[in-house]
Amino acid sequence: MPKLTSTRRDLLKLAGGAAVAGAVPILTLRPLEATPSTLNTAIRNVVGEAQVQTGKVKIDIPPLVENGNTVPMTVSVTSPMTETDHVKSIHVFNEKNPLPNIGNFYIGAYAGRAQIATRIRLADSQKVVAIARMSDDSFWSASADVIVTLAACTEEVY
Amino acid sequence: MASTLINVPPKAKRGDIIEIKTLTSHIMETGFRRTAAGDLIPRNIITSFTCRYNGNEIFRADFFPAISANPYVSFFTIAKESGKFEFEWTGDNGFSATASASITVA
Secondary structure, three states, X not given: OHHHHHHHHHHHHHHHHHHHHXXXXXXXXXXXXXXXXXXXXXXXXXXXXXXXXEOOEEEEOOOEEEEOOOEEEEEEEOOOOOOOOOEEEEEEEEOOOOOOXXXXXXXXXXXXXXXXXXXXXXXXXXXXXXXXXXXXXXXXXEEEEEEEEEOOOOOOEO | OOOEEEEOOOEEOOOOEEXXXXXXXXXXXXOOOEEXXXXXXXXXXXXXXXXXXXXXXXXXXEEOOOEOOOOEEEEEEEOOOOEEEEEEXXXXXXXXXXXXXXXXXX
């Protein structure tokens, strides 16, 4: 019976090796994906060491989209928009696109209302994060999860 | 010259908050797509958009490849005085487009 055991081990080793070998190409196929750590780095690049609080910001985005190439998104921030208390900028990030940034939008007290709208691309079902910088340099954030059935960015062009 | 579409209310009362909507024709090539032959298509996007109201900057945006083709942006401002809104888009490969719109504030 020792013979059989060793064969089984060999087989398992082989199977394990194949699984590892199989996993490597999968990993290298998607090196450009913005992982949560690149998302964090991108956010840190904007906010620095400041603490990001949750609240005040609202993301309006469909929870389920068929086409990730054009996803309507509105970001609004609760703020009186006065000279002394207003939103300076709104930054939008994503979790899984090849790049973590989506857009930076700079406004001020003269905007009257802290709200912007645009259309974005999403390469996968993922989280979208919006961060607002206030006039007192505090940061507020909100996030929204979006399920995408047809991904953007990755299709071939013929 | 890229074609642009601007929506600014032609008239407003002083102090009104008005919405400005802008649309530009641009492919916004991400730089991550490949041809069937496997060649990477170089990035070609609009990187910056600015709006000035009688010379003062009231809105600016940095775009990344995650902004959809034919970028649409809407934002708000307070109608302070009659005058002109000037819009400017700049991007890769020396792309530049401008547009303007007038408003009468009573």
